[in-house]
Amino acid sequence: MSRFEDLVDREGLTSEEEARLRRVHDLLVQAGPPPDLPPALERPPSAPAEGELVQFPLLPRRRWPFVAVAAATLVALAFGGGYLIGHAKNKATPFATKFVVPMHGPHALALIRVAPRDAAGNWPMELEVNNLPRQKVRGDYYELWLTRHGKAIVRCGAFRVNERTTTVRLSVPYDFGKFKGWVVTRQTATHHEPGPIVLTT
Amino acid sequence: MHLVTSDGDLIQRAADGDRSAFEDLYQRYARPVFGLALRRLGDRGRAEDAVQETFASIWRSASSYRPDRGPGAPWLYAVARNAIVDRARVRNEIPSEIPDEAGSEPGPSDRAEQGWVAWRVHRALEELPEREREVLALAYWSGLSQSEVAEFLGIPLGTVKTRTRAALAKLSEILGDEIE
Numbered sequence: 001m002s003r004f005e006d007l008v009d010r011e012g013l014t015s016e017e018e019a020r021l022r023r024v025h026d027l028l029v030q031a032g033p034p035p036d037l038p039p040a041l042e043r044p045p046s047a048p049a050e051g052e053l054v055q056f057p058l059l060p061r062r063r064w065p066f067v068a069v070a071a072a073t074l075v076a077l078a079f080g081g082g083y084l085i086g087h088a089k090n091k092a093t094p095f096a097t098k099f100v101v102p103m104h105g106p107h108a109l110a111l112i113r114v115a116p117r118d119a120a121g122n123w124p125m126e127l128e129v130n131n132l133p134r135q136k137v138r139g140d141y142y143e144l145w146l147t148r149h150g151k152a153i154v155r156c157g158a159f160r161v162n163e164r165t166t167t168v169r170l171s172v173p174y175d176f177g178k179f180k181g182w183v184v185t186r187q188t189a190t191h192h193e194p195g196p197i198v199l200t201t
Numbered sequence: 202m203h204l205v206t207s208d209g210d211l212i213q214r215a216a217d218g219d220r221s222a223f224e225d226l227y228q229r230y231a232r233p234v235f236g237l238a239l240r241r242l243g244d245r246g247r248a249e250d251a252v253q254e255t256f257a258s259i260w261r262s263a264s265s266y267r268p269d270r271g272p273g274a275p276w277l278y279a280v281a282r283n284a285i286v287d288r289a290r291v292r293n294e295i296p297s298e299i300p301d302e303a304g305s306e307p308g309p310s311d312r313a314e315q316g317w318v319a320w321r322v323h324r325a326l327e328e329l330p331e332r333e334r335e336v337l338a339l340a341y342w343s344g345l346s347q348s349e350v351a352e353f354l355g356i357p358l359g360t361v362k363t364r365t366r367a368a369l370a371k372l373s374e375i376l377g378d379e380i381e
Binding site for chain 1: 231233235236245249252253318319322326337340341346347362363369372373
């Protein structure tokens with residue numbers, strides 16, 4: 001480590017100025033070098049998802065503005081918190097979003113982007129989850145469900161996670177109006193009934 | 202005169218939902234938070250998670266910041282510390298900062314002081330122009346002499362000294378009371 005005298009040209013400095021620079025020098029030495037940011041943290045949080053934000057259960061039309069504000073807050077939290085950093089790199093192709101459903105858990109967040117229903121009656125969906133623990137056991141997985149009265153009723157698709165942010169494409173033919181919410185459960189390779197809930201709307 | 206928007210102002214704007222303010226905070230503090238988390242958790246992956254949780258907490262709780270109780274940096278430091286400690290607890294592990302037994306190493310209060318100094322200094326470095334930050338990094342932490350720094354950067358030795366002095370002067374402004 002170089003000495004202050006070796007690093008700084010002191011010509012023209014008042015004693016007070018020199019004392020302040022010396023103090024900064026000492027603090028730099030004390031602090032040590034700042035760490036290199038890993039690539040995942042280099043970018044600031046990305047832009048919010050496009051599409052209309054909704055919350056389950058689907059509500060009468062007149063209440064949607066209030067719901068949208070609440071849902072937007074949740075999504076802003078997700079993006080603002082940096083939870084969804086890197087989502088863009090995981091998206092294979094653009095997804096025509098009709099509405100977006102935010103989900104949350106103790107240590108994880110997710111968005112369900114729902115595309116317009118196709119001619120056959122299917123709802124293409126893109127589920128983006130962040131911070132769910134990676135499965136340690138081969139065959140374990142997560143499952144997305146539609147719920148009614150707090151119970152997981154119908155399956156919407158299973159998936160595993162790898163990176164911090166995982167995006168999967170799913171499709172369901174259900175009438176969303178008959179359900180009250182969504183959950184994601186943790187499943188094991190040998191137990192396929194609804195497991196512990198890790199994300200909910 | 203240091204005219205950069207204060208941390209406190211950015212926190213208050215973030216509390217009102219201003220994303221650009223939040224992103225400015227991220228630019229200023231991502232590296233200090235990562236450094237703090239890395240020092241305490243001892244693992245880059247977990248430190249990355251702690252950074253994300255810290256900024257989630259900042260976004261969630263920005264409205265709880267009270268400017269009349271102090272500037273933004275200590276508040277952000279407290280939020281980061283809490284997030285990092287929570288991250289350690291999630292794994293049922295003890296933060297690496299807490300010593301297991303007495304020894305010749307610095308005690309918790311010394312370490313806390315050192316953590317706070319690094320936090321402030323690393324955050325202040327983020328405000329320097331790249332060319333000045335680069336000179337400081339090479340001069341202080343690369344082991345190169347000033348002449349070697351000049352050769353490495355392809356600039357005159359005098360320019361290295363000028364930039365070093367200018368950078369220290371700016372840091373003294375940014376750090377303010379810290380250096381009194």
